[in-house]
Amino acid sequence: MRVYEALKWASSFLREKGREENAGDMLLLHILQTNRTGLLMRMRDELTIEQAAAFREMVERHGEGVPIQYMTGYEIFYGRTFHVNGEVLIPRPETEELILGVLERISHKFGSQALEVADIGTGSGAIAITLALENENLSVSTVDIAQESIEVAKENAQRLGARVAFYHGDLLQPFIESGKKLDIVVSNPPYIPYEEWEGLSPVVKEHEPVRALVGGEDGLDFYRRFMIELPQVLKEKAIVAFEYGAGQGEAIKAMLEETFPHAAVEIVFDINGKDRMVFAQM
Known part of the structure; x- marks a missing residue:
């Protein structure tokens, strides 16, 4: 042939x-x-x-229905090769835009200061590793509830030469328990409503980890939890950046404005014209 x-x-x-x-x-x-x-x-x-x-x-x-990336064992993200398997979500191009937005806002707000950054829900480590490699002034930590995901992310960090601290835990709990304060919190948490997940393509539904996709009945469960935990870890001057599903932006923006009344909160559309990211600057 x-x-x-x-x-x-x-x-x-x-x-x-x-x-x-x-x-x-x-x-x-x-x-x-x-x-x-x-x-x-x-x-x-x-x-x-x-x-x-x-x-x-x-x-x-x-x-x-088996995703291509799980067969080849990798995905290209921000110009770098990240190893992936069935324990982690396959990095999406839209998340590259989230990282770009974070880096731009860090530059405008903090300049070249040394900063404490946390990526919550690391998966393959794409966000944490990319931030660490793109800005050497960032001290990056990352958390995941699944040890299996952390092992994948650690391997990626070592192979790509990124200095990242890994924590096995639930959302911001490792920082709350240690008393560590953060300048930046970034997350692409599970945000798909359960009912919508049931109708997803088998390529996603039957192969990518449910824990990295589903965010409760309306997809907003993790954002609600963030509103409780963020005030316990953020410094007075800080940035919060979230990725979310189409149509969820206004609800998340309202949560952030209620939690941080003096913050400047903005919804940002992705390259495809979909509302995709929200940034809050305190």
Whole structure:
């Protein structure tokens, strides 16, 4: 089987299964260990028997709903390769915009000060590690309730050379218990309402960890908990940044304004024009 024939078959197969047709391209890039330019140059090359068999197996598994990233074992985030598995949420491009927004606000508000930053719900470590690597003035800590997720994040931090402190705990409890105060709190918590989760694509619902996705009946449970815990850990001058689901912004903004009456709170839309992030500056 030639490369172009393999891709044609994969596109047709995945279309019938209701999956993204270009997933075959990404899987073959992984199998051939090449980039898109290299793939184009090899369109008429013959796949080995082993390559063809591996490709067919991976395409069929994706047709059954297994995410590509869990088969290849990685996702590219903020230009870096993060290892992922079924214990962590696959990092999304929208979260890159959350990080960019945090970095810009840190620069405007604090300049080059040394700051204590916490990423809550680390998963693969994408947020914490990226912040630590992008701004050397940040002392970054991160928390996750699942030790399995922490192990994935630790491996990513070590491989990418990021200095991050890891805590096994529930939301801000490790900082409350230790009395540590924070300048910045960032989180992409579980925010999908339970009923909406039940209707998600099997690619997400049956493979990505529920604990990283579902935020209660209306998706806002974790934000409510943050409003109780944030005042116990934030310094007087601080930034809070959340990612959330479409349509939840006004409710979260109202929570932050009630909790921090003197804060400047803003909703920010992502590159696709969806309300996605909220930033509060005290």
